[in-house]
Amino acid sequence: MNVHEYQAKALFREYGVAVPDGELATNAEEARSAAQRLGGDVTVVKAQVHAGGRGKGGGIKLAHSPEEAGQHAETMIGMTLVTKQTGAEGKKVRKVYVEGGCDIERELYLAITLDRESERFAVIASTEGGMDIEEVAESTPEKIHNVLVDPVAGLSSWQGRALGFRLDFDGDQVKRFDQFLGGLFRLFVEKDASLIEINPLVVTSEGNLLALDGKLNFDDNALFRHPEIAALRDPEEENFLERTAAEMDFSYVSLDGNIGCMVNGAGLAMATLDMISQAGGSPANFLDVGGDADKTRIENAFKLILQDEDVQGILVNIFGGIVRCDLIAEGVVAATQSVGLSVPLVVRLQGTNAEEGRRILAESSLDIDSAETLQDAADRAVAVVGQGN
Numbered sequence: 001m002n003v004h005e006y007q008a009k010a011l012f013r014e015y016g017v018a019v020p021d022g023e024l025a026t027n028a029e030e031a032r033s034a035a036q037r038l039g040g041d042v043t044v045v046k047a048q049v050h051a052g053g054r055g056k057g058g059g060i061k062l063a064h065s066p067e068e069a070g071q072h073a074e075t076m077i078g079m080t081l082v083t084k085q086t087g088a089e090g091k092k093v094r095k096v097y098v099e100g101g102c103d104i105e106r107e108l109y110l111a112i113t114l115d116r117e118s119e120r121f122a123v124i125a126s127t128e129g130g131m132d133i134e135e136v137a138e139s140t141p142e143k144i145h146n147v148l149v150d151p152v153a154g155l156s157s158w159q160g161r162a163l164g165f166r167l168d169f170d171g172d173q174v175k176r177f178d179q180f181l182g183g184l185f186r187l188f189v190e191k192d193a194s195l196i197e198i199n200p201l202v203v204t205s206e207g208n209l210l211a212l213d214g215k216l217n218f219d220d221n222a223l224f225r226h227p228e229i230a231a232l233r234d235p236e237e238e239n240f241l242e243r244t245a246a247e248m249d250f251s252y253v254s255l256d257g258n259i260g261c262m263v264n265g266a267g268l269a270m271a272t273l274d275m276i277s278q279a280g281g282s283p284a285n286f287l288d289v290g291g292d293a294d295k296t297r298i299e300n301a302f303k304l305i306l307q308d309e310d311v312q313g314i315l316v317n318i319f320g321g322i323v324r325c326d327l328i329a330e331g332v333v334a335a336t337q338s339v340g341l342s343v344p345l346v347v348r349l350q351g352t353n354a355e356e357g358r359r360i361l362a363e364s365s366l367d368i369d370s371a372e373t374l375q376d377a378a379d380r381a382v383a384v385v386g387q388g389n
Contacts, residue, residue, distance in 0.1 A: 001218045002050045003232045006097045008214035011191070015183040019211045022099035024048070025073055032070030034098040035063060042101030045072040049091040050237040052199075052215065053083035053132075059093065062101070069098055094236065102210060107200035108167060109133050110181070112188045120148040121188070123155070123181065127167055129200035155185040173207060180209050191229055192222035241285070241307060248300050250287060257282025259381050260305035260314040260343075262298075264289050264323060272317045275374050281382035284311050294323075298331035302339050313344040313385040315377055320351030329357035333364045344384035345369065348377035 003011075009019040023034035035043040043066075047059030054060050059081045063069035073096045082090035107129035115122040125145045128136045137144050145166050149155050160178035169177050180201075188196050195217040202212045223230040235243055245252030251266065255273075259281050263269035266288050273283045285308065289301050305311055318328045332347055348371040349357040361368050369384065371377035 001220055001223065001229070001233055002237070003216050003218070003229075004048045004050070004095075004097075004234065004237075005046060005214050006048060007232045008216040009211065011187060011216065012183075012211055012214055015187040017180060017183040017187070017211055018209060019214070020100045020102055022097050024095055025098055026095045027077065028070040028074035031073030031096055031098050032066045035066040035069035038098065038100045040100050043069050044099045044101060045069050045076065046097045046099065047076045047079075047081050047093040048095045048097055049081055049086070049093055050234070051081070051083050051085040051091055053085055054081065057081050057083040057086075057090075059083070063098075072096075073098070091237070102202065102212075103205040104202045104212075105205050105207075106203040107212075108203070109136075109199045110184070110201045111195065111197040111199075112184060112193075113195045113197075115148060118148055119151075121151060121155075121185075123147040123149060123159075123163065123185075125163055125167055129202070133199060149185075151189075154189070155182065157182070173203070173209070176207075176209050191226055192219045193217060194219050241304065244307070245287070245304055248297075248304065250289060250297075250301065250304065252288075252304065253286040254308070255283050255285050256310075257284045258310050258312040259385055260284045260287075260308065260311040262287050262289060262301045262305060262314065262316045262318075264318050268317060268319055272315065272374065272378070275378035276315065276381060279375075279378040279382045281378070281385060284308055294327065295331035295334055298328065299335035299338055302335045302341070306339060306341075306343075311343060313346070313381055314341075315381040316345070316347040317374060317377060318347075318349050318351075320349065320354060320357070324353045325349040325351055325357030326353040326360060327357075329360035332368070333360060333366060336364075336366050336368070344381075346371055346377055346381045346384065348372065348374060 006024050012019050025031035025034050043063045045061045045063055047054050061072040063072055076093050076096050079093050080090040081093050109126040109129040111124045113122050126143050128143050147159050147163050157178055160181045161174050164174035164177040184196055197215040198211045200212050202210050218229055239254050241254050242252055259276055261272055261283050263272050269286055269288045276283045289297050346369045358370050361370050369380050371380055
């Protein structure tokens with residue numbers, strides 16, 4: 001789960017991580033009033049969307065007066081912000097964060113995430129902050145510093161100080177950086193975060209460290225332990241189909257293709273996506289209905305898939321282990337009749353009572369293309385979608 005910058009910075013403050021003063025605004029007048037209260041010669045108006053690269057898309061503007069802050073807010077709120085991370089469709093801006101300015105001497109990059117290969121936490125830092133870190137990693141990888149932290153031992157102070165020296169801090173700044181990093185690490189562990197990213201982390205002219213930006217992602221599977229974090233969810237920032245699927249208790253990821261997929265089991269679902277791609281097609285989604293799929297779940301899965309306007313055909317691939325294929329077939333028939341299926345449907349059933357399931361499909365008098373192998377199912381799904389174009 002992602003949160004907005006203003007929410008991330010509120011959590012930073014709780015853990016003693018310094019951030020500039022700022023206020024949320026949902027209209028131009030609120031932004032003007034916020035800038036007036038913050039004072040100073042310069043404030044920054046930032047669009048609040050779940051995406052990076054906002055500055056390049058016009059989502060971050062400097063204001064030299066409260067009136068100018070209000071003008072920037074009026075321009076931003078309601079606009080569709082397009083960045084590298086939003087894709088061409090962009091994201092609608094519904095609120096802005098007005099933040100006090102600061103005198104910046106240096107810009108750095110700092111992040112904490114999971115390194116699954118080493119089974120460690122990874123602290124990643126660079127002196128090249130304020131830039132696309134992917135470009136830095138590709139062009140000058142020597143400027144990326146990576147510290148692996150044992151999850152049992154935790155972050156040691158010597159690791160923070162050593163990283164501080166590698167970032168060219170002096171003695172006092174090394175101590176400040178060690179404290180700054182320690183607060184971030186406690187937040188990461190205690191709130192079950194999967195990513196903390198600050199770009200840029202700035203050093204002010206007074207030598208202070210400030211998180212000028214903040215990105216926080218949390219492990220969805222741990223949200224039951226953190227209702228205060230779950231309450232920060234912004235449904236309007238999430239993919240509508242993925243949000244709907246979560247409410248139905250489905251594992252679902254939207255993709256860019258035109259073949260809707262309904263599969264039981266994550267591994268089988270991944271194999272199905274691969275087979276569709278190998279056959280020359282393009283999957284529209286990853287959808288795991290689970291090992292206990294019944295008629296109701298099958299019907300809900302069809303309804304979910306058909307909400308994607310790009311879907312031109314559906315492939316159902318079920319392996320009957322715990323679940324019986326004849327019950328799945330009955331669910332497919334009932335769901336097809338209920339939702340009024342208007343796109344071609346290919347169904348592959350294997351496992352428990354697979355033959356009975358295929359018989360039910362064949363005798364349903366519905367236009368259902370039945371396949372026995374995954375290769376055959378993928379080929380047929382690609383073919384029927386191609387015929388429809």
